[in-house]
Amino acid sequence: METAMPELSRDPLQFPETIVSDRSMAENLTGNWRSLRPVIDAARCTGCLICWKFCPEACVKLTDKVPLIDLAYCKGCGICVRECPPKAMSQQGEAGL
Amino acid sequence: MTEGNGRVPTDIVKRAIKPSVPSSELMTPGHLACQGCAATLSMRYALKGLGSETVLVIPACCWTVLAGPAPRSAVGVPLLHAPFAAAAATACGVKAGLRARGDQTTQVVAWAGDGGTFDIGLQSLSGAAERNEDIIYVCYDNEAYMNTGIQRSGGTPAHAWTMTTPGSSGSDLPKKDLDAILRAHHIPYMATATVAYPEDMVRKFSKARQIKGFRFIHILSPCPPGWKTEPDQTVRLSRLAVQTGLFMVYEVEQGKMRLSVPVPKRKPVGEYLAGQGRFKNFTPADVEAVQKSVDESWARLADEKA
Numbered sequence: 001m002e003t004a005m006p007e008l009s010r011d012p013l014q015f016p017e018t019i020v021s022d023r024s025m026a027e028n029l030t031g032n033w034r035s036l037r038p039v040i041d042a043a044r045c046t047g048c049l050i051c052w053k054f055c056p057e058a059c060v061k062l063t064d065k066v067p068l069i070d071l072a073y074c075k076g077c078g079i080c081v082r083e084c085p086p087k088a089m090s091q092q093g094e095a096g097l
Numbered sequence: 098m099t100e101g102n103g104r105v106p107t108d109i110v111k112r113a114i115k116p117s118v119p120s121s122e123l124m125t126p127g128h129l130a131c132q133g134c135a136a137t138l139s140m141r142y143a144l145k146g147l148g149s150e151t152v153l154v155i156p157a158c159c160w161t162v163l164a165g166p167a168p169r170s171a172v173g174v175p176l177l178h179a180p181f182a183a184a185a186a187t188a189c190g191v192k193a194g195l196r197a198r199g200d201q202t203t204q205v206v207a208w209a210g211d212g213g214t215f216d217i218g219l220q221s222l223s224g225a226a227e228r229n230e231d232i233i234y235v236c237y238d239n240e241a242y243m244n245t246g247i248q249r250s251g252g253t254p255a256h257a258w259t260m261t262t263p264g265s266s267g268s269d270l271p272k273k274d275l276d277a278i279l280r281a282h283h284i285p286y287m288a289t290a291t292v293a294y295p296e297d298m299v300r301k302f303s304k305a306r307q308i309k310g311f312r313f314i315h316i317l318s319p320c321p322p323g324w325k326t327e328p329d330q331t332v333r334l335s336r337l338a339v340q341t342g343l344f345m346v347y348e349v350e351q352g353k354m355r356l357s358v359p360v361p362k363r364k365p366v367g368e369y370l371a372g373q374g375r376f377k378n379f380t381p382a383d384v385e386a387v388q389k390s391v392d393e394s395w396a397r398l399a400d401e402k403a
Contacts, residue, residue, distance in 0.1 A: 025164070025171035028127035049116050053295055054332050056137040059126040062116065073126035077133035077321075078329030 026073075030057065034076030036091040042066045044088035051080035051089065118299045119145045128171035129163040133328025135318040135335060136160060138292040139237050140172065140208070146302025147233075149174060151204045152191055156184035156218060158210030159244040160237075181217045184209045185225035188232045204233065204306055211238040211252030215273050226282040226311045233305050233312045236275070239320035247323045251275075256383055258325070258375040265378040271390075276315055280349060285310040288348035288357075291317040293336035297357050301348060317344045325374020337369040342391045345398070354401070366391055 040051075045066045052060040052067050059073035060080065069080070081089040123144035130137040136159050144151070153176045155161055161178060164171045179187035188207040195203050209218055214236035222234060241259050242248040249259040251273040262268040279287050286308045290298040298316070305312040319335050321328045338344040342363040347356045366388045370376040376383075 021165075021168045021170040021176070023169045024125050024173075025127040025129075025169045026125040027169060028129075028165065030127055033132065047114055049114060052116070053118060054138065054292075056130060056132075056134050056141070056331070057126045057128075058122050058124055058137075058141055062120060070126065075132045077331070078327070079133055079332055082329040083332055 029072045030075050031072045034071075034074055035094050036076040036078060037071065037094055037097060038069055038074065038076065038078065038081050039090050039092050040066055040069070041088045041090070044086050046086050046088070048085060050083050050085060054079050054083050118142065118295050121145060123149060123173035125171050125173065127165075129165060130159070131320075131322055131328070133319075133321045133331040134159075134163070135292045135320065135331050136210075136237050136239065137163065138295075138331070139235075139290075139298070139316045139318055142292070142295050142298045143206075143208075143235065143302050144172065144174065146299040147204055147206065147306055148303075150202055151206055152177065152195075154179050154184055154188040154191060154205065154207045156187075156207075156209050156213040157181040157244070158208075158213050158237075159239070160208060160210070162244060179207075181213055183221050184213055184218050185230075185232070185234055186221040188234070189225050189228075189230045192230065192232050205231075207232060207234045209234070209236055210242075210244070211236060211240060212242045212250045214238070215251030215275055219278075223278075223282065226279060226284050226313070229284065229310045231309055231311070233302075233314065235314045235316065237316045237318040239318045239323055240272070241320075241323050243320050243323040254387075256376075256379065258378065259323075267378075279313045279315075282311075283352065284313060286348070286350055287313040287315070289315045289317070289344070289346050290357075291335045291339060291344060291346060292319070293332050293339065294346060294358055297346060301357075304348075323375070325377070326372060330372060334369065334372065337364065340364045341366045341369045342395055343369060343387075345394075363391070363395070 047065045052062055057073050057075060059070040061068040078091055081091050124141045151174045153174055156179045164176055170176055184207040188205045192205040238252050240252045241250050247259050248261045249268055253259055255271045256267040258267055286305055288301045290301050317338055319331045339346055339358055342360055343366060346358040347354055367384050370379055370384060
């Protein structure tokens with residue numbers, strides 16, 4: 001059985017068919033890497049944004065006061081908890097939640 | 098809390114306290130970095146400073162992997178993967194190509210680890226610096242070949258544990274003074290930065306963007322698996338490296354050096370070394386030796402200024 005070679009839409013010498021990444025890694029939810037969940041005590045939060053600034057996942061959302069951590073991505077590194085100046089954050093084991 | 102499928106919305110809410118670094122995010126969550134990775138923090142700050150009109154050229158390093166497999170990417174700018182030894186050369190080629198197409202504004206940035214800068218990429222880096230090519234070269238220095246499993250590089254401090262320098266004493270070879278090598282090329286702009294000082298890093302990237310010619314930025318990037326530390330220590334260690342005087346944060350413009358983060362009273366280096374598993378075999382004499390070399394380099398700096 002003969003199969004014809006698929007025809008290229010364009011001359012490959014003039015237009016090389018390179019792969020261009022046009023999708024975002026935000027499709028990749030990394031929340032299940034986490035074993036410790038950061039929890040913000042809203043009463044003690046001063047809204048200073050240190051947790052937003054130092055998040056390696058860029059998954060802390062700016063709000064008007066208490067930041068919102070996107071748990072779909074948070075890997076639970078705990079940098080926000082350690083750096084929080086008023087100590088308004090704590091880590092809780094995911095297993096108990 | 099948005100558990101589940103939510104992406105982080107990018108809309109900016111009006112708030113009482115203004116963020117000290119730009120709120121635009123070009124790096125997406127979902128990337129493949131280890132927990133507490135400073136290389137991702139560095140990229141996040143760098144892109145805040147550089148803006149979206151940027152092309153990244155990345156040789157073999159951690160960022161090769163953690164930007165994600167095609168057709169996905171964790172950075173909102175074009176990214177070209179380059180051979181290990183050729184980050185600077187590839188960036189020069191991209192710049193020449195853009196110029197040929199009449200694009201004068203897009204900033205080409207080579208983004209390499211310490212292996213691809215101190216060791217394998219040094220000749221192409223030196224060549225580009227010598228020709229004063231119009232690119233920014235960034236070295237995020239995690240002080241070993243972390244991507245391939247913690248082998249010693251020219252950026253590894255003396256006696257630090259790595260997979261290729263096991264045993265109690267590690268390698269005698271000191272960290273290569275890359276900044277001195279770059280300064281000897283008399284480039285228009287070079288700077289050092291680290292993740293504990295985001296405002297400083299963002300400022301340096303946006304400043305570098307305005308300058309023509311070869312620009313070099315050296316970032317100290319703590320690596321929890323490679324340094325054998327807890328992931329939450331990343332920013333603390335980065336800050337301690339500066340406060341103990343081990344890592345000087347400065348910029349050099351037209352040969353003139355200026356400290357960006359002055360350290361009037363240095364903490365003892367033991368505080369920085371103590372928390373890290375890679376230094377766990379250090380004897381008090383080793384710590385003393387590190388303290389001595391730090392004191393000497395600050396004395397040299399004072400002499401230079403005098």
